[in-house]
Amino acid sequence: MTSVTTEIADAPRRIRWADMGPFIALALVVLIGTLINTNFATGTNIANVVTRSAFIAIIAVGATFVISSGCLDLSVGSMMAFVTGVMILTMNRLEPTMGSNAILVGAGFGLIVGALCGLLNGLIVTVGKIEPFIATLGTMGIFRALITWMSDGGSIPIERALRDPYRPVYFGNVLGIPLPVVVTLAVVVVGAFILYRTKYGRRCMAAGSNADVARFSGVSVAKVRTTAFVIQGLCVAIAAICYIPRLGAATPTTGQLWELQVITAVVIGGTLLRGGKGRIWGTVAGALILEVIANLMVLSNMVSEYLVAAVQGVIIILAMLAHRFIK
Amino acid sequence: MTRTARRALGLVSAASLMALTAGGAMAQDKRTIAVSIPAATHGWTGGVVYHAEQAEKEIEAAFPNIDVIVKTSPSATAQVSALEDLSAGQTLDALVILPFTSEELTGPVEQVKSNGTYIAVVDRGLTDPTIQDLYVAGDNIAVGANTAKWMAEKLGGEGKIVVLRGIPTVIDDERIQGFTDVMKDTNIEILDIQYANWNQDEAFSLMQDYLAKYPHIDAVWANDDDMLLGVLEAVKQSGRTEIKYALGGNGMKDVIEMVKANDPVTPISTPYPPSMIKSAIYMTAAQFAGQAPMRGNFKLDAPLITPENADQFYFPDSPF
Numbered sequence: 001m002t003s004v005t006t007e008i009a010d011a012p013r014r015i016r017w018a019d020m021g022p023f024i025a026l027a028l029v030v031l032i033g034t035l036i037n038t039n040f041a042t043g044t045n046i047a048n049v050v051t052r053s054a055f056i057a058i059i060a061v062g063a064t065f066v067i068s069s070g071c072l073d074l075s076v077g078s079m080m081a082f083v084t085g086v087m088i089l090t091m092n093r094l095e096p097t098m099g100s101n102a103i104l105v106g107a108g109f110g111l112i113v114g115a116l117c118g119l120l121n122g123l124i125v126t127v128g129k130i131e132p133f134i135a136t137l138g139t140m141g142i143f144r145a146l147i148t149w150m151s152d153g154g155s156i157p158i159e160r161a162l163r164d165p166y167r168p169v170y171f172g173n174v175l176g177i178p179l180p181v182v183v184t185l186a187v188v189v190v191g192a193f194i195l196y197r198t199k200y201g202r203r204c205m206a207a208g209s210n211a212d213v214a215r216f217s218g219v220s221v222a223k224v225r226t227t228a229f230v231i232q233g234l235c236v237a238i239a240a241i242c243y244i245p246r247l248g249a250a251t252p253t254t255g256q257l258w259e260l261q262v263i264t265a266v267v268i269g270g271t272l273l274r275g276g277k278g279r280i281w282g283t284v285a286g287a288l289i290l291e292v293i294a295n296l297m298v299l300s301n302m303v304s305e306y307l308v309a310a311v312q313g314v315i316i317i318l319a320m321l322a323h324r325f326i327k
Numbered sequence: 328m329t330r331t332a333r334r335a336l337g338l339v340s341a342a343s344l345m346a347l348t349a350g351g352a353m354a355q356d357k358r359t360i361a362v363s364i365p366a367a368t369h370g371w372t373g374g375v376v377y378h379a380e381q382a383e384k385e386i387e388a389a390f391p392n393i394d395v396i397v398k399t400s401p402s403a404t405a406q407v408s409a410l411e412d413l414s415a416g417q418t419l420d421a422l423v424i425l426p427f428t429s430e431e432l433t434g435p436v437e438q439v440k441s442n443g444t445y446i447a448v449v450d451r452g453l454t455d456p457t458i459q460d461l462y463v464a465g466d467n468i469a470v471g472a473n474t475a476k477w478m479a480e481k482l483g484g485e486g487k488i489v490v491l492r493g494i495p496t497v498i499d500d501e502r503i504q505g506f507t508d509v510m511k512d513t514n515i516e517i518l519d520i521q522y523a524n525w526n527q528d529e530a531f532s533l534m535q536d537y538l539a540k541y542p543h544i545d546a547v548w549a550n551d552d553d554m555l556l557g558v559l560e561a562v563k564q565s566g567r568t569e570i571k572y573a574l575g576g577n578g579m580k581d582v583i584e585m586v587k588a589n590d591p592v593t594p595i596s597t598p599y600p601p602s603m604i605k606s607a608i609y610m611t612a613a614q615f616a617g618q619a620p621m622r623g624n625f626k627l628d629a630p631l632i633t634p635e636n637a638d639q640f641y642f643p644d645s646p647f
Contacts, residue, residue, distance in 0.1 A: 037540070044565070045539040052532055153367020153376060154646025155553075157581070171564055246531065247560055251553070253369055253526050298521060298536035305521045306495075 021323040022269045022285035029292050029315075037299045045295070047178055051170075053291035054180035055080075055239045056258065060265040060283045061191040062118075062235030065228040067263070067271055068195070068278030070208035071125060071132040073232050075117075077258035078143035083114050083240045084250040085147045085156050092159045100165040111237045117143070118233020122226035140259070148252040155251040163248055170245040180242045184284070187238060192280040194231075201278075204228060208275025265290055268319055289319065358615040359394045360386075360421045361413045362608060363406060366399040367646070369525065370553050370579060374601030374647030375425060382608040390616040395608065403427035407435045414439050421445040421611045425604060429454050445614075449607045462624040463607040465599040467498050469629035470576050471505025471550065474597050477631055478515075478546055478572060485514040486545035489537045491554050493525040502550045502576065518544070523554050530557030538565045546572040552579035552596060559593070578632055578640045579647055587637045596632045598640050601647055603627055 033040040059076050066073045091106035098105065117139075124135040150156060158166070172179045195201040206214040207221045215221055244250075267273050268289055269282030293315050297308045362383070367373035376399055383395040398413060400406035406427050413419060422444050426432035433453040440446050440458055447461040456462070478488070490506065493499040503520065510517060518541050523530040530549055534557065537544065547562075547570060549555040555575030562570055570592070575582055578598040585593045606627070613619040632640050 039539050042539065045536075048535045048539065052535070148367060151373070152646035153373020154370050155581075247527050247557060249527070249556075251370065251527060252367070252373075254528070256526065294532070295536055295539075298519075298533060299540050305492075308522070 019270060019279065019282070022279070022282040022289070022319075025268070025319045025322060026285045026289050026292070029289055029296070033292060033296050033299070036302075037296070040296065040299055045299075049291050049295045050288065051178040051180050053287045054178075054184045055243055056261050056265055056290065057184050057284050057287035058187050058235050058239040058242070059232075059258065060262045060269075060287050061187050061280060062232035063262045063266045064191065064269075064271050064278045064280055064283045065195065065204060065231045066132075066225075067266055067273060068208045068275055069204045069225050069228040070211060070275030071225055071228065072136065072263070072273075073121060073229065074133065074136040074259045075121060075140040075143055076232065076236055076262055077255035078140045078147070079114070079117050079233065079236050080240055080243070080255035080258060081147040081250060081252070082143040083110050083117065083237050084244055084254055085150045086110065086113050087240060088156050088158050088244060088250055089150065091162055095159045095162055100162065103162060103166050107241045110240055111234060114233040114235075114237025114240070115230050116233070117236070118230040119226065121233070122229030125229065126222035126226050144252070147250060147254065151250065151252060153252060155249045157249040158244060163245075166245045166248075168245075170242055183238065183242055187235065188280055188284055191231075195278050195280055200224070200227065205276055205278065208272075209277070261287075261290055264316060268316065268323075270323070290316075356392055357394060358392055358420045359396065359417060360423060360608065360611055360615070361419045362395060362397045362604070363409055363413065363422065363424045364397070364399055364604060365406070365425060365427055366401040368401070370647045371551075371577060371599075371601055374642075374645050375604050377642075377645045377647070378602045378605040379608065382605040386608065386612050390612065393612055393615055395612075400427070403431045406432060410435045410439055414442065414444070418442065419444045420615060421447065423447040423449065423604070423607050423611050425449040426451050426453065433458065445611065447607050447611045449604050460622055461607065461610060463603055463610070463627070464625075465603055465627045466629050467501035467599065468505035470597045470599050471502040471507075472509050473505075473629050473631055474548060474574055474576060474595075475506045475509035477595060478548065478574060479509065479513045481572060482515060482545055487516050487518050487541070487543060488546045488548065489518050489534075489541065489544055490520040491523045491530055491533055491547070491549040491558065492520055493522070493551055493554070495522065499550065506548065506550070523549070523557070525551050525553055527553055527557040530554035531561050534558045534561035535565070538562070538567060544570055546570065547574070549573070549575050551575055552577045552582040555579075555582060555593070562592075577647075580642060580645060583632060583637050583641045586632055587634055587641070589634050594633070596640075597629045598627075598632055599629065600627070600640065601645075602642070 039045060063073060087106045087110035090109050091102045094102035094105055121136055121139055124130055125132045169179055174182050203219045203224045206219055207224045211221050265286035266283050268286035270279040271277060293312055297303055303311050362379050364375050364379055365372045367376045379397045383397050386393055386395055398409045400409045422439050424436060429451055433455055436446060436453060437458050446459050448459040449463050452462060453459060492503055519537060521533055523533045547558055549558050552575035555573060558573055562573060573592050576597045576599060578596050578600055582596050586596055610621045614621055
């Protein structure tokens with residue numbers, strides 16, 4: 001508890017090198033990229049990579065809440081696919097009567113579904129008192145099976161009439177900044193405000209660092225954690241809204257293994273996996289690092305296609321080790 | 328939502344079908360064909376399940392003395408258990424199986440065979456080919472080779488291309504081998520081959536990276552139509568116009584629609600049709616319905632799907 005309070009008091013004034021770790025790592029990866037391949041630093045490539053990392057970054061902001069409150073959510077990838085499927089079916093259903101407005105209504109409905117999915121996870125964990133790992137492993141299977149069932153194992157495409165009006169949400173830009181990046185920034189700013197500047201954010205950390213002490217201090221740990229899962233669900237739905245226009249379909253492989261990327265991004269970013277410490281901006285750096293590494297693997301010819309995953313694993317471990325030693 | 332409604336209707340009709348067949352089971356000379364296939368986890372297996380269910384309906388309607396039981400399994404171990412369950416409760420006259428893996432399923436299928444069951448194997452062969460009475464499979468090498476021949480001819484034997492491959496498996500290796508063997512004899516340079524795991528999203532990202540890395544690409548081959556859709560979206564976004572052809576494979580209905588519409592970038596596809604399960608079920612049924620003995624190996628060719636023959640390969644109701 002004491003460490004939490006001092007950190008909040010000191011954070012804005014002093015530069016803490018340990019907290020800069022993820023950003024230094026990101027700068028290093030980008031520098032290496034620029035050196036080994038001339039195509040890396042081009043505007044298009046950077047825009048592609050940053051836009052692509054938006055989904056993982058948005059979901060990972062939610063995961064930062066869940067993890068720093070002392071829980072874990074393995075269901076985000078499947079939930080993402082499920083919410084995407086529900087949204088597309090809703091939009092297709094409404095399109096004949098509402099035209100392009102179906103997108104807005106569908107997106108709103110998606111947010112509700114996402115929040116409810118998160119609430120379900122949260123209640124199983126807090127009211128059901130089941131380990132988050134097992135509870136969300138269960139819902140992960142449920143959401144994945146539901147999307148497979150809804151699509152008959154194939155794909156659920158969005159109506160052609162909706163493709164064009166919806167397309168800019170992924171491919172469009174505001175003042176040259178791709179729209180998904182703008183959305184990510186908005187989510188991050190709101191997330192950082194809630195986590196660092198509100199009572200809820202402090203309770204989240206308290207619940208994560210020591211649940212018993214938090215309970216004795218009058219914090220309803222169950223309420224805090226359930227809310228974190230709902231925030232996670234909302235983030236998944238926001239990611240889904242940006243995701244649909246990219247390929248215009250949901251399939252049983254949508255969002256597969258994203259939960260692992262999300263957790264990796266959060267941890268690289270400096271959030272403690274056991275809870276009690278959350279770093280929203282670090283999380284975003286983590287998501288960017290993962291995407292940049294994947295991009296570099298394709299751009300450079302140094303690594304055999306069979307070994308790409310191994311090199312990615314080594315880089316992630318090195319980044320974590322560097323983090324530890326800077327401390 | 329309409330899908331859900333259709334599904335529910337399907338369940339009701341399946342239940343009534345079961346009631347019917349249960350009544351008919353009293354009749355003499357009832358023959359049972361068990362069909363064991365992977366569960367629908369992605370487009371292609373979704374197609375397999377669809378065609379197996381279609382075959383079940385059609386055959387049971389045409390030949391009342393034949394009962395077809397379709398069982399789907401999500402993993403190799405689950406498939407082994409399914410075989411045990413199927414053969415424990417009843418005597419099977421025939422088993423049509425698309426094995427998850429060759430090694431793990433060979434023993435259990437041999438067990439079923441020892442009761443005198445006729446064995447038809449589809450797609451992936453067993454390690455001991457003497458077990459099977461009938462073998463129906465597609466030709467993955469031809470999928471790669473036929474696409475390569477067409478592409479090489481259209482490019483005039485020279486140019487620069489990029490390739491996206493699937494999940495590291497025999498299927499993927501054979502397609503890539505068939506493709507690269509043909510390309511070796513041309514002046515076409517394969518700039519890059521990377522895995523995109525038969526996944527639309529990964530194919531989209533990989534294609535974006537290819538476009539960033541290579542200033543000039545004449546053609547793209549994604550060895551599966553699912554990936555092709557991701558590739559096309561990335562090309563569209565980049566605004567690059569030098570890419571003359573982007574081809575896939577498998578015969579997904581969305582891509583067949585493009586072929587039918589004479590799409591300039593994707594004018595052909597190559598089938599590796601999930602409907603092969605249906606062909607195998609029909610061949611198996613033939614010997615119980617009209618005494619038409621069937622034994623041997625049937626390798627389905629991978630002819631090019633062109634606007635002229637596209638209708639044959641187009642299943643608008645199938646999920647794939």
